[in-house]
Amino acid sequence: MCDKTFVTNAELKSPIRTHTGENPFDCDICDSRFSNKRNANNHMRIHTREKPHSCEVCGKTFVQKSNAIMHMRRTHTDIKHPCKIWAKAFATNFAVKSQMRTHTEDKFVSCKVCGKAFSHQINVTTHMRTHTGERPHSCEVCGKTFTQKTHAIVHMQRIHTGEKPYSCKVCGKEFATNDAVKLHMRTHTGDKPFSCEVCGKAFAIKNNVTKHMRTHTGDKPFSCEVCGKAFASKSNVTKHMRTHTGEKPYSCEVCGKAFALKNNATTHMRTHTGEKPFSCEICGKAFTQKTDATVHMRIHTGNKPYFCKVCGKAFTQKTDATVHMRTHTGEKPYFCKVCGKAFTKQTASMVHMRTHTGEKPYSCKVCGKAFAQQIHVTRHMQTHTAEK
The missing domain is CATH 3.30.160 (Double Stranded RNA Binding Domain)
Structure with missing residues (x-):
């Protein structure tokens, strides 16, 4: 099943269950099931509200011993291990070594499937689940599964307990994890420690660099199960799926109009409030969307970043370049549902429909x-x- 080794046969039983799906331990109260007794015992504390492990300094209590130990290191321990490159200190020497590898790019282990290299074996193990589909960590309440234990813990805090024990010292906003606070702090400091190796663009979150890199490589590892269309990020697949399901989970609080994307609902609200938060730095013209302000700026700069691959004609907007390409390919992807007439632009199709509706x-x-x-x-x- 996997190459992981154990000292005793007893230690092997629980990991085997992550492969077989066996959950022999159940909760007497809510019928949730678990692969090992320890998880079942921890789960029971949700019902009993028992927190048997406490901090020796401030007395704060925790459900699990590991959480109490981590709290001690982060909050009360004066011993800090500094990173030699960043002006940042860590609670453990191991954490420093892990951080240093992000600077030195030392990557000792690689994935046997795709060859991607990592600095730690645990990162390879987690990465392998993108190939196998394995999700060995589950929510103790609803049973939802995750590839990483931390994701399951955060899910528990956000969805079931509502607990947000960490807060921002600047604005007071509360978070479920300390890592989330650290990421949020970058909105105040403007810190962007991760940069693209190709164009140098900087990001506050490492995962965003990975996504951005796909704009250079053209890699689209996620695809729609219905039509097969490929995407650079999983979130874009989720959004695209709504074009098939018709789902519109976001609605306007004023008029009730529903939207497939949260951003579209936010932008629509501005038609009611009149808010135009984005303005041109040159002429002061205001816009409801940032993208509109960016496109407008090209009137002043003359910048036309999108080119036709056939004739070289330049455009200020990507959509204009896409529509122009159809003059070369002859593609007409929009059809009238009444008479079947085809169009290169969706707007042309909508205008044509009025010849049938009389609108x-x-x-x-x-x-x-x-x-x-x-x-x-x-x-x-x-x-x-x-x-x-």
Whole structure:
């Protein structure tokens, strides 16, 4: 099953169950099941609220002994082990050595499947689960499984207990883990310790560097189970799936309109509030979305970063370059559901639909005459200005 070794046969039994899925220990109260007795005992403390392990200094109590030990090291121990490169200290010498490898890039072990190298064996073990699909750590309450134990612990705190014992010293925001506080602090300090080896762009979170690198490599390791479309991140697959399921989990609190993406719901709310938080640094024009402000800036700079691979024509927006490419390929991906006519742009398809529905959403402010397109209103207005 795996190459992990154990000293005694008794020690082997529990890990074997992560492969077989056997859970012989059950909770008498909620019927949750576990692969070993220790996890069952820890789970019972959720019901009894027992916290038998306490800090010798401040008396704070914990469900597990390991949590009490870690609390002691982080909070009360004066002995700190400094990193020679960063101005940062750690509770244990092992933690310093682990951190140093992120600077020296010493990677002693590699994945037998894809060859990716790591500084620690435990990182290889965790990485292997991306190939095997193994999720050996489960939530003691709902049974949800995870690839890493820390993820299961954080899940427990956020979803079931609601406990957020760590808070930001600057703004007071509370978090379930100390690591989350450290990441949050970078929003105050502006610290971005991780950078792209190709273009030098800096990031506050290491995982974001990995995702960013895919913009250079073109790697898209995640795919849709329905249509097979590939994506650079798992979160994008989740969002894309909603185009198939029709799920729209985010809704406007004012008008009730539903959205597939949280960001779209936030942007939509600005149509009610009138908020335009993003402004042009040159002319001061305000926008509801940051992307609109970025695109607008190109009017001033003349920057056209997107090029047609066929004729070399440059564009300020990626979508314009994509639509232009269809003049070369002849692709018309948007179809009228009534007559089947095909279009290169979705907007053209929507305008065409009005020939079937009779909808005329644009009207003249002078005489009230209605039109299917805004450009027709503009042309019509000239008949009024000519009269004067």
